[in-house]
Amino acid sequence: MKSPDHPENETQRLASLRESGILDAGDPARFDRLTRLARRLFNVPMAMVSLVDEESLVFKSCNGLRYASLPRDISFCGHVILSETPLLVPDARNDARFSDNPLVTGEPHIRFYAGYPLRLPDGAMVGSFCLLDHDKRTFTDDDVAVLKDLAAIVEDEFETIAEATTDVLTGLLNRRGFEHLANFAISSAHRRAEPLTLGWLDLDRFKEINDRFGHAEGDVALRQMAQLLTNAFRDSDLLVRHGGDEFGILFSDTDESGAWIAMQHLVEEADAWNLTSGKPWKLAFSWGVTEFNHDDITNLSSWLRAADKRMYAMKKEHQAERRN
Structure with missing residues:
Protein backbone atom coordinates (compact mmCIF):
# COMPACT_ATOMS: atom_id res chain seq x y z
CA MET A 1 0.00 0.00 0.00
CA THR A 165 -15.99 34.11 7.86
CA THR A 166 -13.96 36.66 5.88
CA ASP A 167 -13.76 40.43 6.20
CA VAL A 168 -14.71 41.84 2.80
CA LEU A 169 -12.47 44.93 2.95
CA THR A 170 -9.20 43.32 4.05
CA GLY A 171 -9.56 39.63 3.19
CA LEU A 172 -8.60 38.65 6.74
CA LEU A 173 -10.78 36.58 9.03
CA ASN A 174 -13.76 38.42 10.45
CA ARG A 175 -14.89 38.17 14.07
CA ARG A 176 -17.01 35.09 13.45
CA GLY A 177 -14.30 33.22 11.58
CA PHE A 178 -11.66 34.12 14.13
CA GLU A 179 -13.67 33.03 17.15
CA HIS A 180 -14.38 29.67 15.56
CA LEU A 181 -10.75 29.01 14.63
CA ALA A 182 -9.29 30.46 17.84
CA ASN A 183 -11.31 28.01 19.93
CA PHE A 184 -10.04 25.20 17.72
CA ALA A 185 -6.45 26.45 18.15
CA ILE A 186 -6.80 26.61 21.93
CA SER A 187 -7.95 23.01 22.20
CA SER A 188 -5.27 21.87 19.74
CA ALA A 189 -2.48 23.69 21.60
CA HIS A 190 -3.64 22.19 24.88
CA ARG A 191 -3.66 18.70 23.40
CA ARG A 192 -0.16 19.11 21.96
CA ALA A 193 1.24 21.01 24.97
CA GLU A 194 2.31 23.85 22.66
CA PRO A 195 2.37 27.58 23.50
CA LEU A 196 -0.20 29.89 21.90
CA THR A 197 0.01 33.68 22.01
CA LEU A 198 -2.41 36.39 20.99
CA GLY A 199 -1.26 39.71 19.57
CA TRP A 200 -3.80 42.53 19.60
CA LEU A 201 -3.45 45.91 17.90
CA ASP A 202 -5.43 49.07 17.27
CA LEU A 203 -4.51 51.77 14.77
CA ASP A 204 -3.38 55.07 16.27
CA ARG A 205 -5.16 58.25 15.16
CA PHE A 206 -7.32 56.35 12.70
CA LYS A 207 -10.24 58.72 13.25
CA GLU A 208 -8.00 61.57 12.21
CA ILE A 209 -7.25 59.84 8.89
CA ASN A 210 -10.98 59.50 8.21
CA ASP A 211 -11.79 63.05 9.31
CA ARG A 212 -8.96 64.82 7.46
CA PHE A 213 -8.55 62.70 4.33
CA GLY A 214 -11.86 60.90 3.92
CA HIS A 215 -13.15 57.40 4.52
CA ALA A 216 -11.65 56.13 1.26
CA GLU A 217 -8.20 56.86 2.70
CA GLY A 218 -9.27 55.19 5.93
CA ASP A 219 -10.05 52.08 3.92
CA VAL A 220 -6.60 52.30 2.32
CA ALA A 221 -5.06 52.36 5.79
CA LEU A 222 -7.03 49.30 6.87
CA ARG A 223 -6.13 47.36 3.74
CA GLN A 224 -2.47 48.30 4.07
CA MET A 225 -2.45 47.19 7.71
CA ALA A 226 -3.87 43.85 6.61
CA GLN A 227 -1.18 43.56 3.93
CA LEU A 228 1.57 44.26 6.45
CA LEU A 229 0.18 41.57 8.74
CA THR A 230 0.03 39.07 5.88
CA ASN A 231 3.59 39.80 4.79
CA ALA A 232 5.08 39.87 8.28
CA PHE A 233 3.71 36.66 9.75
CA ARG A 234 3.56 32.95 8.95
CA ASP A 235 0.86 31.16 7.02
CA SER A 236 0.09 29.19 10.18
CA ASP A 237 -0.74 32.37 12.17
CA LEU A 238 -4.40 33.43 12.22
CA LEU A 239 -5.04 37.04 11.20
CA VAL A 240 -8.28 38.87 11.99
CA ARG A 241 -9.86 42.25 11.53
CA HIS A 242 -11.98 42.05 14.63
CA GLY A 243 -13.89 45.24 13.91
CA GLY A 244 -13.23 48.87 13.02
CA ASP A 245 -9.47 49.46 13.21
CA GLU A 246 -8.81 46.56 15.60
CA PHE A 247 -6.72 43.59 14.41
CA GLY A 248 -5.43 40.40 15.98
CA ILE A 249 -2.80 37.74 15.36
CA LEU A 250 -2.94 34.27 16.86
CA PHE A 251 0.65 33.00 16.94
CA SER A 252 0.73 29.20 16.81
CA ASP A 253 3.43 27.31 18.72
CA THR A 254 4.85 30.64 19.96
CA ASP A 255 5.41 31.89 23.48
CA GLU A 256 4.98 35.49 24.60
CA SER A 257 8.63 36.47 24.10
CA GLY A 258 8.56 35.12 20.55
CA ALA A 259 5.34 37.00 19.79
CA TRP A 260 6.88 40.18 21.21
CA ILE A 261 9.79 39.92 18.78
CA ALA A 262 7.36 39.28 15.91
CA MET A 263 5.31 42.37 16.79
CA GLN A 264 8.44 44.52 16.93
CA HIS A 265 9.21 43.30 13.41
CA LEU A 266 5.72 44.43 12.36
CA VAL A 267 6.43 47.91 13.78
CA GLU A 268 9.62 48.07 11.69
CA GLU A 269 7.69 47.03 8.58
CA ALA A 270 5.11 49.77 9.19
CA ASP A 271 7.85 52.36 9.68
CA ALA A 272 9.49 51.29 6.41
CA TRP A 273 6.17 51.55 4.58
CA ASN A 274 5.57 55.06 5.94
CA LEU A 275 8.91 56.24 4.49
CA THR A 276 7.93 55.34 0.93
CA SER A 277 4.11 55.42 0.87
CA GLY A 278 3.73 59.02 -0.28
CA LYS A 279 0.67 59.31 1.96
CA PRO A 280 0.04 62.46 4.02
CA TRP A 281 -0.76 60.23 7.01
CA LYS A 282 1.26 57.66 8.91
CA LEU A 283 0.31 54.08 9.63
CA ALA A 284 0.90 53.48 13.34
CA PHE A 285 -0.63 51.25 15.98
CA SER A 286 -0.61 50.27 19.63
CA TRP A 287 -0.33 46.62 20.54
CA GLY A 288 -0.09 44.02 23.26
CA VAL A 289 0.61 40.27 23.44
CA THR A 290 -0.70 37.67 25.87
CA GLU A 291 0.18 33.99 26.02
CA PHE A 292 -2.68 31.59 26.68
CA ASN A 293 -2.46 30.03 30.13
CA HIS A 294 -4.74 27.03 30.45
CA ASP A 295 -4.80 27.40 34.24
CA ASP A 296 -5.64 31.12 34.47
CA ILE A 297 -7.55 31.86 31.25
CA THR A 298 -10.84 30.00 31.01
CA ASN A 299 -12.14 31.04 27.59
CA LEU A 300 -11.52 33.10 24.47
CA SER A 301 -13.34 36.17 25.79
CA SER A 302 -11.11 36.47 28.85
CA TRP A 303 -8.03 36.03 26.66
CA LEU A 304 -9.17 38.81 24.34
CA ARG A 305 -9.77 41.11 27.30
CA ALA A 306 -6.27 40.43 28.65
CA ALA A 307 -4.66 41.22 25.27
CA ASP A 308 -6.85 44.31 24.80
CA LYS A 309 -5.83 45.60 28.24
CA ARG A 310 -2.16 45.41 27.31
CA MET A 311 -2.82 47.05 23.96
CA TYR A 312 -4.71 49.89 25.64
CA ALA A 313 -1.84 50.47 28.06
CA MET A 314 0.47 51.11 25.09
CA LYS A 315 -2.13 53.36 23.46
CA LYS A 316 -2.22 55.53 26.59
CA GLU A 317 1.57 55.78 26.45
CA HIS A 318 1.42 56.86 22.79
CA GLN A 319 -1.23 59.47 23.58
CA ALA A 320 0.90 60.84 26.42
CA GLU A 321 3.95 61.04 24.14
CA ARG A 322 1.99 63.06 21.56
CA ARG A 323 0.80 65.48 24.23
CA ASN A 324 4.37 66.03 25.37
Missing part, protein backbone atom coordinates in the same frame (compact mmCIF):
# COMPACT_ATOMS: atom_id res chain seq x y z
CA LYS A 2 1.21 3.51 -0.77
CA SER A 3 0.22 6.19 1.72
CA PRO A 4 -0.46 9.56 0.08
CA ASP A 5 2.38 12.07 0.05
CA HIS A 6 1.92 15.57 1.44
CA PRO A 7 1.74 18.47 -1.02
CA GLU A 8 4.73 20.82 -1.08
CA ASN A 9 2.51 23.64 0.19
CA GLU A 10 1.05 21.54 3.02
CA THR A 11 1.45 24.19 5.75
CA GLN A 12 -0.23 26.85 3.63
CA ARG A 13 -2.88 24.39 2.46
CA LEU A 14 -3.85 23.46 6.02
CA ALA A 15 -3.91 27.12 7.05
CA SER A 16 -6.29 27.91 4.16
CA LEU A 17 -8.48 24.94 5.05
CA ARG A 18 -8.85 26.00 8.67
CA GLU A 19 -9.22 29.70 7.98
CA SER A 20 -12.00 28.99 5.46
CA GLY A 21 -14.29 27.73 8.21
CA ILE A 22 -15.51 24.81 6.09
CA LEU A 23 -14.26 22.10 8.44
CA ASP A 24 -17.21 22.71 10.74
CA ALA A 25 -19.44 25.21 8.95
CA GLY A 26 -22.01 24.70 6.23
CA ASP A 27 -25.36 22.96 6.05
CA PRO A 28 -24.73 19.18 5.74
CA ALA A 29 -28.02 18.80 3.86
CA ARG A 30 -26.63 20.81 0.93
CA PHE A 31 -23.75 18.36 0.48
CA ASP A 32 -25.95 15.32 1.17
CA ARG A 33 -28.25 16.32 -1.70
CA LEU A 34 -25.28 16.35 -4.07
CA THR A 35 -23.93 12.97 -2.98
CA ARG A 36 -27.42 11.42 -3.23
CA LEU A 37 -27.68 12.83 -6.73
CA ALA A 38 -24.23 11.45 -7.60
CA ARG A 39 -25.21 7.95 -6.43
CA ARG A 40 -28.26 8.02 -8.74
CA LEU A 41 -26.44 9.52 -11.72
CA PHE A 42 -23.58 7.04 -11.61
CA ASN A 43 -25.41 4.09 -10.06
CA VAL A 44 -22.79 3.66 -7.32
CA PRO A 45 -23.43 2.61 -3.71
CA MET A 46 -21.22 5.29 -2.15
CA ALA A 47 -20.46 8.98 -2.76
CA MET A 48 -18.61 11.40 -0.52
CA VAL A 49 -17.46 14.99 -0.12
CA SER A 50 -14.28 14.81 1.93
CA LEU A 51 -11.75 17.29 3.30
CA VAL A 52 -8.16 16.24 3.89
CA ASP A 53 -7.09 17.57 7.28
CA GLU A 54 -3.67 17.12 8.87
CA GLU A 55 -4.12 13.49 9.95
CA SER A 56 -7.61 12.47 8.87
CA LEU A 57 -10.43 12.91 6.40
CA VAL A 58 -13.35 15.08 7.49
CA PHE A 59 -16.57 14.25 5.67
CA LYS A 60 -18.99 16.98 4.68
CA SER A 61 -21.15 14.17 3.30
CA CYS A 62 -20.63 10.42 3.46
CA ASN A 63 -23.52 8.85 1.56
CA GLY A 64 -23.65 5.07 1.67
CA LEU A 65 -21.05 4.82 4.44
CA ARG A 66 -21.15 5.50 8.16
CA TYR A 67 -17.69 6.87 8.75
CA ALA A 68 -17.30 10.05 10.78
CA SER A 69 -13.66 10.26 9.65
CA LEU A 70 -10.84 8.10 8.28
CA PRO A 71 -7.06 8.17 8.75
CA ARG A 72 -5.43 10.21 6.02
CA ASP A 73 -2.62 7.69 5.50
CA ILE A 74 -4.97 4.98 4.19
CA SER A 75 -7.25 7.29 2.25
CA PHE A 76 -7.75 7.49 -1.51
CA CYS A 77 -8.72 11.18 -1.16
CA GLY A 78 -5.27 12.01 0.22
CA HIS A 79 -3.92 11.13 -3.23
CA VAL A 80 -6.50 13.31 -5.02
CA ILE A 81 -5.19 16.60 -3.58
CA LEU A 82 -1.75 15.94 -5.09
CA SER A 83 -2.97 16.66 -8.64
CA GLU A 84 -5.28 19.01 -10.49
CA THR A 85 -6.73 16.07 -12.42
CA PRO A 86 -9.22 13.49 -11.16
CA LEU A 87 -7.99 10.24 -9.65
CA LEU A 88 -9.54 7.22 -11.40
CA VAL A 89 -9.00 3.73 -10.02
CA PRO A 90 -10.99 1.23 -12.16
CA ASP A 91 -9.91 -1.79 -10.08
CA ALA A 92 -8.16 -1.17 -6.76
CA ARG A 93 -7.21 -4.86 -6.45
CA ASN A 94 -5.00 -4.49 -9.51
CA ASP A 95 -3.53 -1.11 -8.51
CA ALA A 96 -0.23 -1.37 -6.62
CA ARG A 97 -1.04 1.76 -4.63
CA PHE A 98 -4.23 0.30 -3.17
CA SER A 99 -4.32 -3.49 -3.61
CA ASP A 100 -3.47 -4.20 0.04
CA ASN A 101 -5.16 -1.09 1.46
CA PRO A 102 -7.39 -2.05 4.43
CA LEU A 103 -10.29 -0.21 2.79
CA VAL A 104 -9.89 -2.59 -0.16
CA THR A 105 -9.14 -5.85 1.63
CA GLY A 106 -11.72 -5.12 4.36
CA GLU A 107 -14.78 -2.94 4.86
CA PRO A 108 -16.05 -1.19 2.81
CA HIS A 109 -14.28 -3.35 0.16
CA ILE A 110 -13.55 -0.51 -2.27
CA ARG A 111 -12.77 -1.71 -5.77
CA PHE A 112 -13.64 1.30 -7.92
CA TYR A 113 -12.81 4.91 -6.98
CA ALA A 114 -13.22 8.19 -8.85
CA GLY A 115 -12.31 11.41 -7.06
CA TYR A 116 -12.37 14.99 -8.37
CA PRO A 117 -10.19 17.52 -6.49
CA LEU A 118 -11.92 20.32 -4.57
CA ARG A 119 -10.41 23.79 -4.23
CA LEU A 120 -11.03 26.77 -2.00
CA PRO A 121 -11.47 30.23 -3.55
CA ASP A 122 -7.76 30.95 -2.92
CA GLY A 123 -6.79 27.88 -4.96
CA ALA A 124 -5.82 25.61 -2.06
CA MET A 125 -6.57 21.94 -2.81
CA VAL A 126 -8.49 20.66 0.19
CA GLY A 127 -10.49 17.56 -0.65
CA SER A 128 -12.40 15.39 -3.07
CA PHE A 129 -15.85 14.72 -4.47
CA CYS A 130 -15.62 10.97 -4.87
CA LEU A 131 -17.56 7.94 -6.03
CA LEU A 132 -16.92 4.39 -4.77
CA ASP A 133 -18.11 0.94 -5.79
CA HIS A 134 -17.65 -2.62 -4.60
CA ASP A 135 -17.17 -3.73 -8.21
CA LYS A 136 -14.63 -2.70 -10.81
CA ARG A 137 -15.93 -0.43 -13.54
CA THR A 138 -14.91 1.98 -16.28
CA PHE A 139 -15.30 5.75 -16.20
CA THR A 140 -15.77 7.69 -19.44
CA ASP A 141 -14.81 11.27 -20.33
CA ASP A 142 -18.49 12.19 -20.12
CA ASP A 143 -18.59 10.73 -16.61
CA VAL A 144 -15.59 12.85 -15.63
CA ALA A 145 -17.34 15.95 -16.98
CA VAL A 146 -20.43 15.32 -14.83
CA LEU A 147 -18.32 14.67 -11.73
CA LYS A 148 -16.45 17.92 -12.43
CA ASP A 149 -19.77 19.81 -12.54
CA LEU A 150 -20.80 18.36 -9.18
CA ALA A 151 -17.43 19.31 -7.71
CA ALA A 152 -17.89 22.87 -8.99
CA ILE A 153 -21.18 23.14 -7.09
CA VAL A 154 -19.40 22.02 -3.92
CA GLU A 155 -16.71 24.64 -4.49
CA ASP A 156 -19.41 27.32 -4.84
CA GLU A 157 -20.72 26.25 -1.44
CA PHE A 158 -17.18 26.46 -0.02
CA GLU A 159 -16.94 30.03 -1.32
CA THR A 160 -20.22 30.96 0.38
CA ILE A 161 -18.96 29.55 3.68
CA ALA A 162 -15.61 31.32 3.35
CA GLU A 163 -17.31 34.66 2.68
CA ALA A 164 -19.27 34.28 5.91
Whole structure:
Protein backbone atom coordinates (compact mmCIF):
# COMPACT_ATOMS: atom_id res chain seq x y z
CA MET A 1 0.00 0.00 0.00
CA LYS A 2 1.21 3.51 -0.77
CA SER A 3 0.22 6.19 1.72
CA PRO A 4 -0.46 9.56 0.08
CA ASP A 5 2.38 12.07 0.05
CA HIS A 6 1.92 15.57 1.44
CA PRO A 7 1.74 18.47 -1.02
CA GLU A 8 4.73 20.82 -1.08
CA ASN A 9 2.51 23.64 0.19
CA GLU A 10 1.05 21.54 3.02
CA THR A 11 1.45 24.19 5.75
CA GLN A 12 -0.23 26.85 3.63
CA ARG A 13 -2.88 24.39 2.46
CA LEU A 14 -3.85 23.46 6.02
CA ALA A 15 -3.91 27.12 7.05
CA SER A 16 -6.29 27.91 4.16
CA LEU A 17 -8.48 24.94 5.05
CA ARG A 18 -8.85 26.00 8.67
CA GLU A 19 -9.22 29.70 7.98
CA SER A 20 -12.00 28.99 5.46
CA GLY A 21 -14.29 27.73 8.21
CA ILE A 22 -15.51 24.81 6.09
CA LEU A 23 -14.26 22.10 8.44
CA ASP A 24 -17.21 22.71 10.74
CA ALA A 25 -19.44 25.21 8.95
CA GLY A 26 -22.01 24.70 6.23
CA ASP A 27 -25.36 22.96 6.05
CA PRO A 28 -24.73 19.18 5.74
CA ALA A 29 -28.02 18.80 3.86
CA ARG A 30 -26.63 20.81 0.93
CA PHE A 31 -23.75 18.36 0.48
CA ASP A 32 -25.95 15.32 1.17
CA ARG A 33 -28.25 16.32 -1.70
CA LEU A 34 -25.28 16.35 -4.07
CA THR A 35 -23.93 12.97 -2.98
CA ARG A 36 -27.42 11.42 -3.23
CA LEU A 37 -27.68 12.83 -6.73
CA ALA A 38 -24.23 11.45 -7.60
CA ARG A 39 -25.21 7.95 -6.43
CA ARG A 40 -28.26 8.02 -8.74
CA LEU A 41 -26.44 9.52 -11.72
CA PHE A 42 -23.58 7.04 -11.61
CA ASN A 43 -25.41 4.09 -10.06
CA VAL A 44 -22.79 3.66 -7.32
CA PRO A 45 -23.43 2.61 -3.71
CA MET A 46 -21.22 5.29 -2.15
CA ALA A 47 -20.46 8.98 -2.76
CA MET A 48 -18.61 11.40 -0.52
CA VAL A 49 -17.46 14.99 -0.12
CA SER A 50 -14.28 14.81 1.93
CA LEU A 51 -11.75 17.29 3.30
CA VAL A 52 -8.16 16.24 3.89
CA ASP A 53 -7.09 17.57 7.28
CA GLU A 54 -3.67 17.12 8.87
CA GLU A 55 -4.12 13.49 9.95
CA SER A 56 -7.61 12.47 8.87
CA LEU A 57 -10.43 12.91 6.40
CA VAL A 58 -13.35 15.08 7.49
CA PHE A 59 -16.57 14.25 5.67
CA LYS A 60 -18.99 16.98 4.68
CA SER A 61 -21.15 14.17 3.30
CA CYS A 62 -20.63 10.42 3.46
CA ASN A 63 -23.52 8.85 1.56
CA GLY A 64 -23.65 5.07 1.67
CA LEU A 65 -21.05 4.82 4.44
CA ARG A 66 -21.15 5.50 8.16
CA TYR A 67 -17.69 6.87 8.75
CA ALA A 68 -17.30 10.05 10.78
CA SER A 69 -13.66 10.26 9.65
CA LEU A 70 -10.84 8.10 8.28
CA PRO A 71 -7.06 8.17 8.75
CA ARG A 72 -5.43 10.21 6.02
CA ASP A 73 -2.62 7.69 5.50
CA ILE A 74 -4.97 4.98 4.19
CA SER A 75 -7.25 7.29 2.25
CA PHE A 76 -7.75 7.49 -1.51
CA CYS A 77 -8.72 11.18 -1.16
CA GLY A 78 -5.27 12.01 0.22
CA HIS A 79 -3.92 11.13 -3.23
CA VAL A 80 -6.50 13.31 -5.02
CA ILE A 81 -5.19 16.60 -3.58
CA LEU A 82 -1.75 15.94 -5.09
CA SER A 83 -2.97 16.66 -8.64
CA GLU A 84 -5.28 19.01 -10.49
CA THR A 85 -6.73 16.07 -12.42
CA PRO A 86 -9.22 13.49 -11.16
CA LEU A 87 -7.99 10.24 -9.65
CA LEU A 88 -9.54 7.22 -11.40
CA VAL A 89 -9.00 3.73 -10.02
CA PRO A 90 -10.99 1.23 -12.16
CA ASP A 91 -9.91 -1.79 -10.08
CA ALA A 92 -8.16 -1.17 -6.76
CA ARG A 93 -7.21 -4.86 -6.45
CA ASN A 94 -5.00 -4.49 -9.51
CA ASP A 95 -3.53 -1.11 -8.51
CA ALA A 96 -0.23 -1.37 -6.62
CA ARG A 97 -1.04 1.76 -4.63
CA PHE A 98 -4.23 0.30 -3.17
CA SER A 99 -4.32 -3.49 -3.61
CA ASP A 100 -3.47 -4.20 0.04
CA ASN A 101 -5.16 -1.09 1.46
CA PRO A 102 -7.39 -2.05 4.43
CA LEU A 103 -10.29 -0.21 2.79
CA VAL A 104 -9.89 -2.59 -0.16
CA THR A 105 -9.14 -5.85 1.63
CA GLY A 106 -11.72 -5.12 4.36
CA GLU A 107 -14.78 -2.94 4.86
CA PRO A 108 -16.05 -1.19 2.81
CA HIS A 109 -14.28 -3.35 0.16
CA ILE A 110 -13.55 -0.51 -2.27
CA ARG A 111 -12.77 -1.71 -5.77
CA PHE A 112 -13.64 1.30 -7.92
CA TYR A 113 -12.81 4.91 -6.98
CA ALA A 114 -13.22 8.19 -8.85
CA GLY A 115 -12.31 11.41 -7.06
CA TYR A 116 -12.37 14.99 -8.37
CA PRO A 117 -10.19 17.52 -6.49
CA LEU A 118 -11.92 20.32 -4.57
CA ARG A 119 -10.41 23.79 -4.23
CA LEU A 120 -11.03 26.77 -2.00
CA PRO A 121 -11.47 30.23 -3.55
CA ASP A 122 -7.76 30.95 -2.92
CA GLY A 123 -6.79 27.88 -4.96
CA ALA A 124 -5.82 25.61 -2.06
CA MET A 125 -6.57 21.94 -2.81
CA VAL A 126 -8.49 20.66 0.19
CA GLY A 127 -10.49 17.56 -0.65
CA SER A 128 -12.40 15.39 -3.07
CA PHE A 129 -15.85 14.72 -4.47
CA CYS A 130 -15.62 10.97 -4.87
CA LEU A 131 -17.56 7.94 -6.03
CA LEU A 132 -16.92 4.39 -4.77
CA ASP A 133 -18.11 0.94 -5.79
CA HIS A 134 -17.65 -2.62 -4.60
CA ASP A 135 -17.17 -3.73 -8.21
CA LYS A 136 -14.63 -2.70 -10.81
CA ARG A 137 -15.93 -0.43 -13.54
CA THR A 138 -14.91 1.98 -16.28
CA PHE A 139 -15.30 5.75 -16.20
CA THR A 140 -15.77 7.69 -19.44
CA ASP A 141 -14.81 11.27 -20.33
CA ASP A 142 -18.49 12.19 -20.12
CA ASP A 143 -18.59 10.73 -16.61
CA VAL A 144 -15.59 12.85 -15.63
CA ALA A 145 -17.34 15.95 -16.98
CA VAL A 146 -20.43 15.32 -14.83
CA LEU A 147 -18.32 14.67 -11.73
CA LYS A 148 -16.45 17.92 -12.43
CA ASP A 149 -19.77 19.81 -12.54
CA LEU A 150 -20.80 18.36 -9.18
CA ALA A 151 -17.43 19.31 -7.71
CA ALA A 152 -17.89 22.87 -8.99
CA ILE A 153 -21.18 23.14 -7.09
CA VAL A 154 -19.40 22.02 -3.92
CA GLU A 155 -16.71 24.64 -4.49
CA ASP A 156 -19.41 27.32 -4.84
CA GLU A 157 -20.72 26.25 -1.44
CA PHE A 158 -17.18 26.46 -0.02
CA GLU A 159 -16.94 30.03 -1.32
CA THR A 160 -20.22 30.96 0.38
CA ILE A 161 -18.96 29.55 3.68
CA ALA A 162 -15.61 31.32 3.35
CA GLU A 163 -17.31 34.66 2.68
CA ALA A 164 -19.27 34.28 5.91
CA THR A 165 -15.99 34.11 7.86
CA THR A 166 -13.96 36.66 5.88
CA ASP A 167 -13.76 40.43 6.20
CA VAL A 168 -14.71 41.84 2.80
CA LEU A 169 -12.47 44.93 2.95
CA THR A 170 -9.20 43.32 4.05
CA GLY A 171 -9.56 39.63 3.19
CA LEU A 172 -8.60 38.65 6.74
CA LEU A 173 -10.78 36.58 9.03
CA ASN A 174 -13.76 38.42 10.45
CA ARG A 175 -14.89 38.17 14.07
CA ARG A 176 -17.01 35.09 13.45
CA GLY A 177 -14.30 33.22 11.58
CA PHE A 178 -11.66 34.12 14.13
CA GLU A 179 -13.67 33.03 17.15
CA HIS A 180 -14.38 29.67 15.56
CA LEU A 181 -10.75 29.01 14.63
CA ALA A 182 -9.29 30.46 17.84
CA ASN A 183 -11.31 28.01 19.93
CA PHE A 184 -10.04 25.20 17.72
CA ALA A 185 -6.45 26.45 18.15
CA ILE A 186 -6.80 26.61 21.93
CA SER A 187 -7.95 23.01 22.20
CA SER A 188 -5.27 21.87 19.74
CA ALA A 189 -2.48 23.69 21.60
CA HIS A 190 -3.64 22.19 24.88
CA ARG A 191 -3.66 18.70 23.40
CA ARG A 192 -0.16 19.11 21.96
CA ALA A 193 1.24 21.01 24.97
CA GLU A 194 2.31 23.85 22.66
CA PRO A 195 2.37 27.58 23.50
CA LEU A 196 -0.20 29.89 21.90
CA THR A 197 0.01 33.68 22.01
CA LEU A 198 -2.41 36.39 20.99
CA GLY A 199 -1.26 39.71 19.57
CA TRP A 200 -3.80 42.53 19.60
CA LEU A 201 -3.45 45.91 17.90
CA ASP A 202 -5.43 49.07 17.27
CA LEU A 203 -4.51 51.77 14.77
CA ASP A 204 -3.38 55.07 16.27
CA ARG A 205 -5.16 58.25 15.16
CA PHE A 206 -7.32 56.35 12.70
CA LYS A 207 -10.24 58.72 13.25
CA GLU A 208 -8.00 61.57 12.21
CA ILE A 209 -7.25 59.84 8.89
CA ASN A 210 -10.98 59.50 8.21
CA ASP A 211 -11.79 63.05 9.31
CA ARG A 212 -8.96 64.82 7.46
CA PHE A 213 -8.55 62.70 4.33
CA GLY A 214 -11.86 60.90 3.92
CA HIS A 215 -13.15 57.40 4.52
CA ALA A 216 -11.65 56.13 1.26
CA GLU A 217 -8.20 56.86 2.70
CA GLY A 218 -9.27 55.19 5.93
CA ASP A 219 -10.05 52.08 3.92
CA VAL A 220 -6.60 52.30 2.32
CA ALA A 221 -5.06 52.36 5.79
CA LEU A 222 -7.03 49.30 6.87
CA ARG A 223 -6.13 47.36 3.74
CA GLN A 224 -2.47 48.30 4.07
CA MET A 225 -2.45 47.19 7.71
CA ALA A 226 -3.87 43.85 6.61
CA GLN A 227 -1.18 43.56 3.93
CA LEU A 228 1.57 44.26 6.45
CA LEU A 229 0.18 41.57 8.74
CA THR A 230 0.03 39.07 5.88
CA ASN A 231 3.59 39.80 4.79
CA ALA A 232 5.08 39.87 8.28
CA PHE A 233 3.71 36.66 9.75
CA ARG A 234 3.56 32.95 8.95
CA ASP A 235 0.86 31.16 7.02
CA SER A 236 0.09 29.19 10.18
CA ASP A 237 -0.74 32.37 12.17
CA LEU A 238 -4.40 33.43 12.22
CA LEU A 239 -5.04 37.04 11.20
CA VAL A 240 -8.28 38.87 11.99
CA ARG A 241 -9.86 42.25 11.53
CA HIS A 242 -11.98 42.05 14.63
CA GLY A 243 -13.89 45.24 13.91
CA GLY A 244 -13.23 48.87 13.02
CA ASP A 245 -9.47 49.46 13.21
CA GLU A 246 -8.81 46.56 15.60
CA PHE A 247 -6.72 43.59 14.41
CA GLY A 248 -5.43 40.40 15.98
CA ILE A 249 -2.80 37.74 15.36
CA LEU A 250 -2.94 34.27 16.86
CA PHE A 251 0.65 33.00 16.94
CA SER A 252 0.73 29.20 16.81
CA ASP A 253 3.43 27.31 18.72
CA THR A 254 4.85 30.64 19.96
CA ASP A 255 5.41 31.89 23.48
CA GLU A 256 4.98 35.49 24.60
CA SER A 257 8.63 36.47 24.10
CA GLY A 258 8.56 35.12 20.55
CA ALA A 259 5.34 37.00 19.79
CA TRP A 260 6.88 40.18 21.21
CA ILE A 261 9.79 39.92 18.78
CA ALA A 262 7.36 39.28 15.91
CA MET A 263 5.31 42.37 16.79
CA GLN A 264 8.44 44.52 16.93
CA HIS A 265 9.21 43.30 13.41
CA LEU A 266 5.72 44.43 12.36
CA VAL A 267 6.43 47.91 13.78
CA GLU A 268 9.62 48.07 11.69
CA GLU A 269 7.69 47.03 8.58
CA ALA A 270 5.11 49.77 9.19
CA ASP A 271 7.85 52.36 9.68
CA ALA A 272 9.49 51.29 6.41
CA TRP A 273 6.17 51.55 4.58
CA ASN A 274 5.57 55.06 5.94
CA LEU A 275 8.91 56.24 4.49
CA THR A 276 7.93 55.34 0.93
CA SER A 277 4.11 55.42 0.87
CA GLY A 278 3.73 59.02 -0.28
CA LYS A 279 0.67 59.31 1.96
CA PRO A 280 0.04 62.46 4.02
CA TRP A 281 -0.76 60.23 7.01
CA LYS A 282 1.26 57.66 8.91
CA LEU A 283 0.31 54.08 9.63
CA ALA A 284 0.90 53.48 13.34
CA PHE A 285 -0.63 51.25 15.98
CA SER A 286 -0.61 50.27 19.63
CA TRP A 287 -0.33 46.62 20.54
CA GLY A 288 -0.09 44.02 23.26
CA VAL A 289 0.61 40.27 23.44
CA THR A 290 -0.70 37.67 25.87
CA GLU A 291 0.18 33.99 26.02
CA PHE A 292 -2.68 31.59 26.68
CA ASN A 293 -2.46 30.03 30.13
CA HIS A 294 -4.74 27.03 30.45
CA ASP A 295 -4.80 27.40 34.24
CA ASP A 296 -5.64 31.12 34.47
CA ILE A 297 -7.55 31.86 31.25
CA THR A 298 -10.84 30.00 31.01
CA ASN A 299 -12.14 31.04 27.59
CA LEU A 300 -11.52 33.10 24.47
CA SER A 301 -13.34 36.17 25.79
CA SER A 302 -11.11 36.47 28.85
CA TRP A 303 -8.03 36.03 26.66
CA LEU A 304 -9.17 38.81 24.34
CA ARG A 305 -9.77 41.11 27.30
CA ALA A 306 -6.27 40.43 28.65
CA ALA A 307 -4.66 41.22 25.27
CA ASP A 308 -6.85 44.31 24.80
CA LYS A 309 -5.83 45.60 28.24
CA ARG A 310 -2.16 45.41 27.31
CA MET A 311 -2.82 47.05 23.96
CA TYR A 312 -4.71 49.89 25.64
CA ALA A 313 -1.84 50.47 28.06
CA MET A 314 0.47 51.11 25.09
CA LYS A 315 -2.13 53.36 23.46
CA LYS A 316 -2.22 55.53 26.59
CA GLU A 317 1.57 55.78 26.45
CA HIS A 318 1.42 56.86 22.79
CA GLN A 319 -1.23 59.47 23.58
CA ALA A 320 0.90 60.84 26.42
CA GLU A 321 3.95 61.04 24.14
CA ARG A 322 1.99 63.06 21.56
CA ARG A 323 0.80 65.48 24.23
CA ASN A 324 4.37 66.03 25.37
